[in-house]
Amino acid sequence: MSMPEAPEQAWKAEVVRRLEQGDGLEFTLAQFAQTVGTTVEDQALRIFLGQAVASGAAKKIEAYRCPISSCKRVLSSAGAPYTICPHCSTDYLKEGVEPLVELFYRLVGENSRDIRWMIIVHGMNSRAKWQEEFSWQIANRLRYSAPVLIYKYGWATIDVLVRWLHRRLAKRLGERMRIAITQALASQRPSKPDIIAHSFGTYLLSLVLDDPNFEDLNFGRVITAGSIIPPDFDWDRLIASGRVEAVLNHVGAKDTAVPAAQFAIPGTGPGGRIGYLAKNAVNVCEPTFRHSDFFEPENLCAQIADGGLWHNFLTHPLEHFAPQRGFAPSRWKRAPLAVRAATRILGYALFALAAPFSWLRRQVDP
Numbered sequence: 192m193s194m195p196e197a198p199e200q201a202w203k204a205e206v207v208r209r210l211e212q213g214d215g216l217e218f219t220l221a222q223f224a225q226t227v228g229t230t231v232e233d234q235a236l237r238i239f240l241g242q243a244v245a246s247g248a249a250k251k252i253e254a255y256r257c258p259i260s261s262c263k264r265v266l267s268s269a270g271a272p273y274t275i276c277p278h279c280s281t282d283y284l285k286e287g288v289e290p291l292v293e294l295f296y297r298l299v300g301e302n303s304r305d306i307r308w309m310i311i312v313h314g315m316n317s318r319a320k321w322q323e324e325f326s327w328q329i330a331n332r333l334r335y336s337a338p339v340l341i342y343k344y345g346w347a348t349i350d351v352l353v354r355w356l357h358r359r360l361a362k363r364l365g366e367r368m369r370i371a372i373t374q375a376l377a378s379q380r381p382s383k384p385d386i387i388a389h390s391f392g393t394y395l396l397s398l399v400l401d402d403p404n405f406e407d408l409n410f411g412r413v414i415t416a417g418s419i420i421p422p423d424f425d426w427d428r429l430i431a432s433g434r435v436e437a438v439l440n441h442v443g444a445k446d447t448a449v450p451a452a453q454f455a456i457p458g459t460g461p462g463g464r465i466g467y468l469a470k471n472a473v474n475v476c477e478p479t480f481r482h483s484d485f486f487e488p489e490n491l492c493a494q495i496a497d498g499g500l501w502h503n504f505l506t507h508p509l510e511h512f513a514p515q516r517g518f519a520p521s522r523w524k525r526a527p528l529a530v531r532a533a534t535r536i537l538g539y540a541l542f543a544l545a546a547p548f549s550w551l552r553r554q555v556d557p
């Protein structure tokens with residue numbers, strides 16, 4: 192850099208970076224000074240941090256440090272006063288020493304979170320290729336292991352045209368989720384899985400969330416891609432009641448399947464094009480993506496990599512989560528009932544005609 196900007200700009204950027212990543216929220220003056228390339232003598236830095244405290248963006252915490260050179264551990268202020276080091280067991284009175292007082296700053300923000308475990312609900316007739324790729328990427332990209340359950344509901348074909356079959360599929364999904372959550376608890380994992388759902392899988396997920404029989408199932412962060420959930424689905428209520436921690440709606444601007452869904456599949460809507468109207472939903476538009484591009488190996492890889500949209504959404508504090516290409520739709524109206532009814536009657540007729548073939552196909556190609 193030739194002409195450095197005012198140091199305060201760089202310090203501010205460092206604070207924002209820490210808040211966004213939920214990492215390094217607690218630090219001493221010396222630690223922060225070192226990160227931003229200055230020293231504790233820098234008066235401007237002291238003033239800068241002082242202003243952060245005055246504005247409520249940071250808190251000053253006094254902590255203690257063991258004075259014994261082989262220990263030097265931080266002793267939390269909650270346990271003060273200390274007469275014995277809880278780490279090295281040095282008796283300070285006997286040794287004639289006292290704990291060192293040290294000043295910490297704590298940025299007011301949430302810590303980053305780990306991806307705990309995950310359930311993937313794919314679209315119709317997804318072949319195994321991207322699922323294998325996904326498991327592989329997750330296992331390789333993450334610094335820790337997060338089990339992934341890829342839920343399969345078999346071949347859906349003409350069946351998607353009728354509602355009672357949706358309920359049956361959703362019931363099966365809810366029951367499978369409940370088993371997975373029970374197993375997670377038994378192996379000391381958190382009870383709320385993160386979810387990635389695609390296409391018809393997003394609709395099944397919304398049915399599970401709306402079904403009073405599954406009210407005991409709570410979820411972490413939910414990603415919908417190529418969503419056919421109606422834009423007016425009440426995510427705000429689910430978030431407020433703790434059923435869902437947050438939702439990211441990943442929209443493909445070139446998705447042509449999503450706008451067509453409401454005319455063929457009763458109960459669905461173009462959430463994956465219009466976006467979700469819910470105040471607390473995060474909508475992000477990918478200008479070049481078509482319906483299944485989210486799961487092309489290179490795209491999938493980019494989403495899950497450090498700094499990728501999905502990875503950031505799953506791990507960063509959401510208070511400061513403002514992805515590029517985020518948008519908030521203002522309104523949406525369902526297509527006129529007459530149009531939907533007409534296309535659906537056509538759908539039912541197709542179902543009646545083709546169901547036997549659909550059955551036959553499943554016997555042949557399970």
Ligand SMILES: [Zn+2]
Binds near residue numbers: 258262264278279281
């Ligand atoms: Zn000690």
